Amino acid sequence: MPTLRATERQITGARARDRKAGFALVELMLAFAVIALIAALVLPSARFGMGATLQRYEAQRIVSLLRGDRNAAIRTGRPVTTRIDLARGHLVAGGSDSEITLPSALAFSAQPASLGGLAFTTDGRSNGGLLFLGTRERGIAVRVDPLTASIQIERF
Missing domain, CATH: 3.55.40.10 (minor pseudopilin epsh domain)
Structure with missing residues (x-):
């Protein structure tokens, strides 16, 4: 039978793995900001309606x-x-x-x-x-x- 400490370690380890899996909201916002910056630089040079x-x-x-x-x-x-x-x-x-x-x-x-x-x-x-x-x-x-x-x- 597992002890209380062993059970706490398993729960703590599971939480740590869960935190590292997936993306945080800050990371997603940073990725969208980079995409928006690239679009702001590239789109004005594209001549829409001039073709x-x-x-x-x-x-x-x-x-x-x-x-x-x-x-x-x-x-x-x-x-x-x-x-x-x-x-x-x-x-x-x-x-x-x-x-x-x-x-x-x-x-x-x-x-x-x-x-x-x-x-x-x-x-x-x-x-x-x-x-x-x-x-x-x-x-x-x-x-x-x-x-x-x-x-x-x-x-x-």
Whole structure:
């Protein structure tokens, strides 16, 4: 039969083993703090919303505005011009009250560089041009064909 001291030693040993097993609340909080610190350093450098999805979204908005102006020129029998402000990243429809202001972080350029607007005629033609979203190495171009005034999105 075990003595009282032997039983106390067994209980004390079991408690010591229980304390060493698992994680303490302080250890868990420290681990979460380290994870939060790493996330705070890494996430700002990740450019959410600046990728291909944002470029496609803005290109679709531009295509919609341009097609509306092309259709308005044909429907009304009067030429319609979409005004383009490259410096501000701003497009204004000539056939409606629609406007688009692109996010300032999104690069916006045109070819020809002097393109101040896209004119659509009543017979379904335009002056044509390219609008670039993103860099010239990686991005999306909105192409307006001068003969047919077709408006297409191209990736490059």
